[in-house]
Amino acid sequence: MLAKHKAMLIGSIGAGKSTLTNSLLGREVKAVKTQSLNYYDWIVDTPGEYTENPLFYKNIMATALEVTHVLYLQDATNQKLIFPHGFSSGFNKLAIGVVTKSDSERADVNLAVSQLKRVIAKGPIVITSSYKNEGIQEIRELVQLNSLEEMKEYANNNYSANIIFA
Template identity: 40%
Template sequence: MENAKKHIMLVGKSQAGKTTLTQYLTNQQLFYHKTQTVQVVDGHYVDTPGEYLEQRGFYGALSVTASQVDVIALVQSAVEESTMFAPGFGSMFCGKFVIGIVTKIDLATEEQLKRATRYLTDAGAQTCYSVSSVTGQGMTEFNKWFENL
């Protein structure tokens, strides 16, 4: 029987690093492009537009999309001073496993990393991973977790 790899939905502000993360994880060339609609990448990663988080009117689209995945990943850039995730945000996904992914760690100070992780845990992330899609830092740990889901 084939090992059925899980599906993970990436939710975060515009320019948080969701698309770049999916490019890294699927061995694509890294290049910036604005995600306009929900995109399924490599059959397992669901990349959502930042506007789905930034505009409450799109929360319904997040909920509908979440029903089709196994894990919700809240994505927060380490160098972003603020967050769009309200405390308890992850609870809107009705019992789905919620993780946090801090991106752009190669550009951040230790204090910025701590702040981003706190934002994600406050939002309901049950565990957090810190990664850089440019240097690959933290990707081995994240991939190991994802492969063992």
């Protein structure tokens, strides 16, 4: 991946940020609880507390200055939405919604997608399973794009069931 493209992953505690990071980087490492910002190649993995506690929003805002894309993760097994409505509009970065844990028996993918549509005004939403490697390549390719229009074109021309454009 070109060094100029960097992505920050944000989401609730246990949403699958570290597991997704490992999948995106092709690493087979067991995910552990993230205690601080972790920088890996083109990815910044953030602690879930940064998203769940508004006192940490300044940390997210500062870190966003270092990246080109922000990935908003919604765990398909968790009905609670932790992002405020329209949260992505606070960042001048390309937004990508990511539904995690879509392979779980408890997953409600439709609910997770509708929740992400409230967070991201416009942009792609990718349905993923890190364990089945679903949606992973789509995220890698989206992060290489430079505009919302390019991401929309990618979503419209990609025949994957794992990607929609909101």
